[in-house]
Amino acid sequence: MRIPPAMESICVLLPILMSPYLEQELEKRFNLLKLWTAPHKTQFIKDHAASIRAIVGNASAGADAELIDSLPKLEIVASYSVGIDKVDLKYCKEKGVRVTNTPDVLTDDVADIAIGLTLAVMRRLCESGRYVRSGLWKKGDFKLTTKFTGQTVGILGLGRIGKAVARRAEAFSCPIAYSSRTEKPELKYKYYPTVVELASKCDVLVVACALTEETRYIINREVIDALGPKGVLINIGRGHHIDEPELLSALLEGRSGGAGLDVYQNEPEVPEQLFGLENVVLLPHAGSDTTETCNAMADLVIGNLEAHFLNKPLLTPVV
């Protein structure tokens, strides 16, 4: 990427190490402040508060009102993620702070993981791999698993990612149902106005919506019960979409058919009781973790920052 001139003095705060490529490209252009390397983070912020003009956030590090207030020169929060639930959007708008994210470039990867998790759970890919590696196959055949083709896939949130999941599931002859803020009659999928109804009518429920006040803990006991003892829950949204203790007890008590999880309430902590379950597949928030997509996300973050500091229109503004 061509580097525009004269931005080296602009202070950009990078709270955690997200990607070596992103760090490298930011360092080439800006005065990059690497918060995770500071022995005393609060002091570090205080020391640089008067000069930080941009924050690069991600799924776990955003900008709340307190941080925004402590940085009087803050102009933009460019998130290395599409979900920006960790950014106080209302406050940013109030304060005139711009916010960007990384939509589209990661849509395919995340949808791929949704299907990958579904197949891994239903066909017990991880468990049967362990079965082979431990030598158990020499003692007898693995058990029967469950067919995916033809199962009804319910999608919560039919945005870019939800639609991409639907397109893939259709190739497996899966009838598609969904629940979303608004019905999309142009798509020939079955709409349900509530998540509980959606859960009761599908075999696999994929959480693909944004995390907001409305959708926090939207997957609760009622929904888990409606999905049923054979139903499979796939979470590629945010950990806080699911009432995690409720899901845990449903899985431990055999009231759920299984879960494929890429996100959790307190990453990177994952409830250890899940580790012993064979109908669960656990990924470390890897939905967009391919070399190609991470580079594309980084390029988009850089592109948004450059556009802002060159007074050009932002590439992917949220606020």
Next chain:
Amino acid sequence: MAPLPNLPEVLIINPPPAFICFESHFTHKFNILRAWESPLPLDQFLTTHAHSVQALLCRAETPVNADLLRLLSALKIVVSASTGADQVDKAECRRRGIAVTNAGNAYSEDVADLAVGLFLDVNRKISAADSYVRRGLWSSRGDYSLGSKIGGKRVGVVGLGSIGYEVAKRFEAFGCKISYNSRSKRQSLSYPFYSNVSELAADNDALIICCGLTDETRHMINKEVLSALGKDGVVVNIGRGAIIDEKALVRCLVNGEIRGAGLDVFENEPHIPKEIVAMDNVVLSPHKAVYTVESVKEGGEVMIANLEAFFSNKPLVTPVIYS
């Protein structure tokens, strides 16, 4: 349960999963001769109890060869639980005028689903990352290593029969570009056709092995093909272990000459080459592509339909060889 009188006899040497899971579906219609339950050695059982049996129901692992057929002089049909009926000496059956049926398309969707699952797993490191999380390493060591994007990958399907077709259809939905090698070009399909599997490998990022095992396809995926595929290439095998030269595959994986593999079948099941047991970029599956409740049930229905057709002199449902 005592068999009902006058039900036609069907011999089973080792019961296929469809029989184990849905036994009554079979025993309501046929008088089953249960060789596996007898204390007698097989040849004695057959000469004592099966000399007039006309139908043999056999699972994929039970070889039906000249030695066995010699002991079944009245045999007229072999009903195989498998898609390929590779375990049946078809030339010998043809010589003896014995019909052979297979499972038809009963398993195609499930096998295709597993091919996609294995491919997604290898490229996105699903099993490896799941293991990483379960060992508590996400909190102690940080994020897992990056995988490889699926969209845009060029995928070469080896064998475009009913399974290969279902595989191609699914991969397309992930944005993969499909081409194939098969015994003959399928005129109704627009995917680019390669008559040579090395050339297919050279032009693709992955090979999905979907063909049956024959004299032609034995060790067809050899060192030359794997070199053509290249160090970024991935192999998925849901056909038969012997289609790949397993020693060559292991060497390529150990030396980093291909990027990874997803394997449901092996040359010497249930033995796995020890070199690949601990490799994170190899996804291992215990020959279970067809083993879902739904497929086993459907496979059983196809076997029963073929037996019923045979005993009522009607056309067989899924013949491999007519008699």
